[in-house]
Amino acid sequence: MSDSSPAVDERLKSEGLGARIMKRPELGAIAGVILVTVFFLATADAAMFTTSGIINFMTPAAQLGILAIGAALLMIGGEFDLSIGSMVAFAGLFFAAATVTFGLPLVIAIPATFVFAACVGSINGFIVIRSGLPSFIVTLAFLFILRGLSLVGLKLATGGSTQLRGVRDATEGDWLAPFFSGDAFGGLFAWLAEKGIVETFKNGNPKVPGLPIEIIWFVIIALLATWVLLRTPAGNWIFAAGGDSNAATNSGVPVRRVKISLFMVTACCAALVAIITVMDAGSTDSRRGFQKEFEAIIAAVIGGCLLTGGYGSAIGAFFGSIIFGMVVIGLTYTDFDQDWFQVFLGGMLLIAVLFNNAIRKRVTGER
Amino acid sequence: MSDSSPAVDERLKSEGLGARIMKRPELGAIAGVILVTVFFLATADAAMFTTSGIINFMTPAAQLGILAIGAALLMIGGEFDLSIGSMVAFAGLFFAAATVTFGLPLVIAIPATFVFAACVGSINGFIVIRSGLPSFIVTLAFLFILRGLSLVGLKLATGGSTQLRGVRDATEGDWLAPFFSGDAFGGLFAWLAEKGIVETFKNGNPKVPGLPIEIIWFVIIALLATWVLLRTPAGNWIFAAGGDSNAATNSGVPVRRVKISLFMVTACCAALVAIITVMDAGSTDSRRGFQKEFEAIIAAVIGGCLLTGGYGSAIGAFFGSIIFGMVVIGLTYTDFDQDWFQVFLGGMLLIAVLFNNAIRKRVTGER
Amino acid sequence: QDIIVVSHGQANDPFWSVVKNGVDLAAQHTGANVEYRAPETFDMVAMSQLIDAAVNQEPDGIVVSIPDGDALGPSIMRATQAGIPVISMNSGSDVAAELGAALHVGQSEFDAGKAAGAKLAEMGGTTAICVNHEVGNVALDLRCSGFEEGFGGSVEVLPTGNDPAEIESKVSAALASNEDVDTVMALGASLAGEPSLAAAKASGRDVNVASFDLSANFLESIAAGDAAFAIDQQQFLQGYLPVVFLANNAKYGLMPGGNVPSGPNLVTQEKAGQAIELSAQGIR
Amino acid sequence: MTEDTKFHHGDAPNNAAPIVEMKDIEKHFGNIIALAGVSFDVKPGECHCLLGDNGAGKSTFIKTMSGVHKPTHGEILFEGKTMDFSSPRDAMEAGIATVFQDLAMIPLMSVTRNFFMGREPTIGRGPLKRMDVARMNEITMTEMRQMGINLRAPDQAVGTLSGGERQTVAIARAVHFGAKILILDEPTSALGVRQTSNVLATIDKVRKQGIGVVFISHNVRHALAVGDRFTVLNRGKTLGTAQRGEISPEQLQDLMAGGQEMAQLEGSLGGTV
Amino acid sequence: MTEDTKFHHGDAPNNAAPIVEMKDIEKHFGNIIALAGVSFDVKPGECHCLLGDNGAGKSTFIKTMSGVHKPTHGEILFEGKTMDFSSPRDAMEAGIATVFQDLAMIPLMSVTRNFFMGREPTIGRGPLKRMDVARMNEITMTEMRQMGINLRAPDQAVGTLSGGERQTVAIARAVHFGAKILILDEPTSALGVRQTSNVLATIDKVRKQGIGVVFISHNVRHALAVGDRFTVLNRGKTLGTAQRGEISPEQLQDLMAGGQEMAQLEGSLGGTV
């Protein structure tokens, strides 16, 4: 009973650093990123990997990624949310109407949008929990409902059009605006351009006016989600709820509360994307976020999340979004006939995931 | 050791017929069908429930249903196929090219299409099995690849257009055509119309020329799939493979073979829908089957299949497709503004599923 | 009277929402009971089923768009054979008469594309991209091929998704990877036109951007001289006129004797100002 | 089979108020009657054994005690007050820790994460409040070692542990968090001899601290080794409760078999299986 | 603890050729070494017990025998020929039936469907070939009753069975299909006394039919009751094999505990846990 633990267990082989790293689901997707990068370095126009090129593909990747991280958290928690794409449109309408139609300042409109999204998310969650139905079917219903309501709401707000404009005018000069739109570190980039570190146009303007704000949000959210998952009790509960919700309940995890909170978080991620894109575009329309739920799930799965729940990582979703964004945008930089676009898209995705998987197995010696 | 089983176990309460029926997943969806029917009886134009109206909503339900039954089998077996929608386009192109471009008779073109689809399906399955990746991501890649190839193929076959026409002319008069296109029992319906049993237009033409062939296929496939699931060893293997593929393998179920076969079956269902719709429409384009994979999964889930596998039924998918078809087409018989269409669609789906679920719980006393 | 409109465009598509507004206004003006139906995506099979559903209700007239005469033909013929007057709109001018439609209101997508291409070539374009946000949608494919023919120079079709951010990035990428591109043709103003314009601006090059259909923002850019022009096919009329025709046909048996071309109408800098307000109301 | 053990028994005053009292519990699943009226109580400092044939309803019964199932009928008194646990978490917060027969572990999660699932210790505060991973790992390794299992690493996934290792995690967890009542549903079923004796010793230890233990087992010898009272269930009903010393191993074994005759093995196993 | 049982032992000629012979098996999972060279054989008509501490590698070892794992190193001879089972199905077709520790059952499926999973009897032919559901249900009920479990209905989902009922299904299934070798990984862990004695009696019965039995248990008494030979594993290595009669229960128990001292319980359990 009192045998002390041997310093080194003879039943363990020593393990390389590579194996230890690749075992973490959050890092597996890196192999895919590297592969895709190498592929495009070889085939794409050099413009793709200039500062402006990178920012160019990182912007959609970041918008997708914010959703994907929310979706990944929810998937790890064992549920789906198919309504996030529609939520982007609906929250966008809510936000645009708040600023344009009601003329509210951002300091009210933005929190209101988040609260509103969280409410819708909690309704989703509540129905799923109470009815015991699969979240797939419940949130699917909300996919349609929210999309439909966005259309109806837009027509109401504009008197017949499906596009609500004027957000840029309405929010111009608001002190909160720089946190949700435009580019950050404009000064830095101008300075870098002066020094010749980032490219400039022929007229001397920097090609990149700054770092788009969504990229900063993307990184912050990825770090935050990783922190929550790996270092907080809530993270432990999320894994438990998704791994086996029965066992988790029996072990004292408040599974219902966890799942409803996750639905709210996911909806808030959608609202954030909505606010950013609406402020950037200055307008919203009823098609915003179309099929984004799908892409978000794709990115999360590329990043190693299991559809069955209980396994995955936010950093994985981060890299998954980058892979997806890079492939979608990157193919435009290549010389391939664009008719073949979808074939390449599918092929690249498959190869990236297979590669990532093969590398992981090889390194960790798993079979 | 030799106590004989008591005639009636005192640990069982007696159970009504209702409870016994509702326990079967294949019949749970009936409650949803009834609810939706009642709803439309109350709100829709009376034309919806005339013979022609019923056939009108059964036609899309049947086309969706054939896919949904394939998807349901695959879901019960624990996998997804997101490429069936693209498969419809791709098999449609293959079939149209075979008949129009190469002028093959149906007796060659149809089997070739099935073989071809089965091959693609088996590639899907093979990659899933060998790599151990989730089928979601693998078939997603094929969603893009097949859709892209359809576009490329169409442009090749037509010399630049994305629409291939002339299938109707090419297949006219082929002895196999009546099995895959048009209406069955035309004579019967004409006679019924004469007798005034089915409605006629003002000018005396019967409103229904016959029973669309896809409805017959739909019913046959539903019965066949139910038979396989409930009465054959293969059905047992499908449930086992989806319920816990590890446990199934350990118990001697050839899980790999089962899963690959299911991918092939699903692809063949898609090919059947492709053949039927291409022959009916007389043309094909690269958007055919768009998002059908999604609708098929919806129908299967409405019908009680679990996304996690191992549970569900073909008859459930049958009724799920009918619910979906009825709601989509039914709304056009009502006076609701089209702007509200998606809101109603989502709402109806949610209510139908919630109702079905509530009834089942109430009747079986489950909690 | 009951009139049913079946189109291939969804109610939330900015273009088709204008058609629907036209339909709604015509319903008001004529007092007819009009319903607008469309499949969830560009799906000819689903659309033919919607036409069948419409025929079953035996309305006093049906308005359809015909992007694929083969696929929709039997359903439309079923209507005409049942004695229901049919007017086609938007697409299908080539097959309308053959299928028994009384007349066609619309513009040929191909011709519109051709006109736009010619105009852009005239403005000095030599190398162009055609931003197609729904590859395989035959109507959009036709716009691109018409554009290709009219433009004459080198044209590359750029397939994109439905997401403005993605479209902007892709157009940026296309501009960055080919320095020669001097013309961008977008197939929908709000979805593709506006982000294309943003990408063109960010590239710092002198690129002509034109778009099919209208949106208020895009029109403002035209007025400001940033964008070249927009092609308006005045789809409001495609919704409005057929309903009015059919209502009058039902009431008085009147029907115009030939097709009505609703466009194309190039909205250039001079004309843009007036269109902006109407576009914001969903009329243009 | 001997009855004189090194454990001290009967210390707990027989007249102490029970911590939990379950009165006439019934539980139906649809048309299946799993419990048809069972009464039971646990006093502080005693080990109350719940015995019975397979399918007798033992697990169902303790699940109603620990808040997993709501009883179809009957009353639960906790420290004298009527209680209605709406979830296992409530029961846990009241001080009831359970080792379920299916262990309630998440296979994909690490040993440490499973160990502390639902009750993670934290350090730091405000936004920096986080799990105290180092301490968690240490506690896990120590507690497991005390039960006789040397884990290779605290971050091994539970799904890759051997059956006995996994069961030990569940037991160590319950013991670590058991405040007033510790429920053990066949805790020794997958354990090796060394681990089993550790668990039995642990039961004795926690009992001495005044915690009430509910111990389910099919092993008469294990039950007699640590039990103070014995309640036997059969087909959803109680066959009766006996004090330690009032009943012989053979009688108890007969009761556990539901009164039905057993296969011809008696001799070979020295009276008790 | 007595050694004279009603079972007859040692009937199997010690010099019969083994059905399965495993030579120097190693199994690594990534960087974890679960088996570090284990040799083992089973002869027809004998019950060979595999004993050892938790995590010793018993389950891993029998999984390589039944085709679940491929050994990292080592050789498997089946009836004298080198065998390389690529799946459990192959092993099964060769005549090896296994009760896995985790039972390998599908919770959502009915008892009957689980019982016959992978080997369904059919009637009819051609396209009408179908499962013989009536016979399947009947066999299931009968076999379960023989093991001492009265099922309410053959279509109850396995997930709703009690732990012991579930284990009995797995055992009854393996016994029904075991042709040449029957592997039982802790088959009695969740069983009641009556069911346990039935299982031990069953082991004896099949052994008499010339089937080789591999029996894993942590219960020294159960092992001694039916075992002919005893192999003890410890930390992935064999500690040696003993014939029945060559070793006392106490010695065996010491070996099973991996040679480490046990808690102070010896007395209370009459020598063996």
Ligand SMILES: Nc1ncnc2c1ncn2[C@@H]1O[C@H](COP(=O)(O)OP(=O)(O)OP(=O)(O)O)[C@@H](O)[C@H]1O
């Ligand atoms: N969720 C459920 N649905 C239907 N029946 C159930 C359910 N849970 C348990 N049962 C039934 O209730 C009875 C009692 O089960 P329980 O698990 O309580 O037995 P147990 O005494 O713990 O047996 P064991 O010793 O084998 O673990 C069993 O016959 C079982 O089939």
Ligand SMILES: Nc1ncnc2c1ncn2[C@@H]1O[C@H](COP(=O)(O)OP(=O)(O)OP(=O)(O)O)[C@@H](O)[C@H]1O
């Ligand atoms: N898939 C796996 N991955 C990593 N380690 C594993 C895996 N399977 C087993 N192990 C490890 O191998 C060792 C042996 O496990 P095994 O299940 O064979 O033990 P056992 O002798 O059956 O123990 P028990 O008596 O507790 O069932 C254990 O320490 C376990 O942690």
Ligand SMILES: [Mg+2]
């Ligand atoms: Mg139990």
Ligand SMILES: [Mg+2]
């Ligand atoms: Mg084991």
